[in-house]
Amino acid sequence: MGTATAQDILWPEVELIRNEFPILQQTVNGRPLVYLDNGATTQKPVSVIRSMQEYYTQYNSNVHRGVHTLSQQATSAYEAARHAVAAFIGAHHHEVVFTKGTTDAINLVANGFRKAILKEGDEIIISGMEHHSNIVPWQLICEEKGAKLKVVPVTDKGELDMDAFRSLLNGRVKLVSITWVSNTMGTVNPVKEIISLAHEQGIPVLLDAAQAAAHIPIKVHELDVDFLALSGHKLFGPTGIGILYGKESWLEKLPPYQGGGDMIKQVTFDKTTYADVPLKFEAGTPAICEAIGLGAAVAWVNKIGIHKIQAYEHQLTEYAVAALKQVEGIRFIGEARHRSGAISFLVGDTHPSDVGVLLDQQGIAVRTGHHCTQPLCDRFGIPGTVRASLAVYNITADIDKLVEGVRKAVTLLG
Structure with missing residues (x-):
């Protein structure tokens, strides 16, 4: 499980929330799971x-x-x-x-x-x-x-x-x-x-x-x-x-x-x-x-409170966008003034599926492809994107690992 950083002190309850999701406690490919595919499906708390x-x-x-x-x-x-x-x-x-x-x-x-x-x-x-x-x-x-x-x-x-x-x-x-x-x-x-x-x-x-x-x-x-x-x-x-x-x-x-x-x-x-x-x-x-x-x-x-969730995720999204912007060659698909949940991007000439596979090897789950929005991808002239989608149990440590993982993937695909 990821460890909260100083940024997460903005909402200390996030670690208690994470503990309610058994699946977040596991490792994938020998790494702690970083689950950033919430747009496809969210994980389930013990109460459900x-x-x-x-x-x-x-x-x-x-x-x-x-x-x-x-x-x-x-x-x-x-x-x-x-x-x-x-x-x-x-x-x-x-x-x-x-x-x-x-x-x-x-x-x-x-x-x-x-x-x-x-x-x-x-x-x-x-x-x-x-x-x-x-x-x-x-x-x-x-x-x-x-x-x-x-x-x-x-x-x-x-x-x-x-x-x-x-x-x-x-x-x-x-x-x-x-x-x-x-x-x-x-x-x-x-x-x-x-x-x-x-x-x-x-x-x-x-x-x-x-x-x-x-x-x-x-x-x-x-x-x-x-x-x-x-x-x-x-x-x-x-x-x-x-x-x-x-x-x-x-x-x-x-x-x-x-x-x-x-x-x-x-x-x-x-x-x-x-x-x-x-x-x-x-x-x-x-x-x-x-x-x-x-x-x-x-x-x-x-x-938890949907308004609290909304406020926390807004901060987390801003943190994620700012962190990803530091990756050389990154291009965001969609930069709306108001956004929630999902961040889609491409890096240089790398294919999104190749990036997704290499992220998975590092225990990071994202979605790649056209996300059942093929006409939208056609509008932007792209085969698809890498999509990181957030939920209330994600923390800044997840974002940090994503950024590190994307850099590694781009280097390997170089």
Whole structure:
């Protein structure tokens, strides 16, 4: 485990936080693990792991369907997790739909718009920095319905061209679907302004908050956003679980995504009537254990305090950018005024994958490639980047080792 430096005295709790993550105590390739791939997935604290173990060892049962004790306990824990997530994002519990993750949540909305909203000639707006999960679903439905996908361009600094965004808004636009934080560059987009501008013309907005949830306070009612999607595994929770927030009026308007058990009121061979939201969108046995784990993850973040996390990570990001700037030949991809979570860079003519392999040999985990943002990399004319993505348990010693590791890698690749 890395040792805190004088810089970390700005937040002494960081060492106690690190001790709650068993995986950070190990070595990789004979070196203490430096985990800087949090944009791909975060590690899990003991409290999350324990909550999932307790479900399987003490009250494993299906939910919503049984009168016996274990089923009642499971249902109570599952719905308590929904309430916890709803409170975390400032929503009502019935506005929170459990999904498999952000990708599933976006596809749920896309499917609903395909069935009930979108017509030939309509338009959907996304941006040039979107993850593939916020590109491909819209391409699929636009192709099917004869609609058009419009893309907000990205500036050389890695920010949205807001003048171009304004020019794209018109009466044909049925939805704006935008990432809150770029998973590649860490750019924090002006989502309140985006929502306000869209609503001025009666256009709903979906926010991809996968990269925001672990770093930025979320209050959906204050934002007045229509839909918001996030993934549990990027919020210190398990994989296979996420949520879609939707305004009640929109959730009522959209048709079910899937059919099956638990999402119905009554089934006959002539007609089926559907359950109230959010259960209308939760067909079949849900990811019960994973939802409980997500609830525990939210509780863990609340214990630390999302505002404290945001402030600490801001300082850590500034430290990382300043330290990396000392590496000869480094080039940052994305230098937005407001950033969070991720730092992407290239060094000289070295290929990012080669740098990543050599960093791994030193026990340093980063992500390399196009990060499921291939159009963004094409915009910058690059094959991909080296991405160091931060979380609350990272310390300045991690950054120091990264900088040292990058220098060694560049020397070896020389």
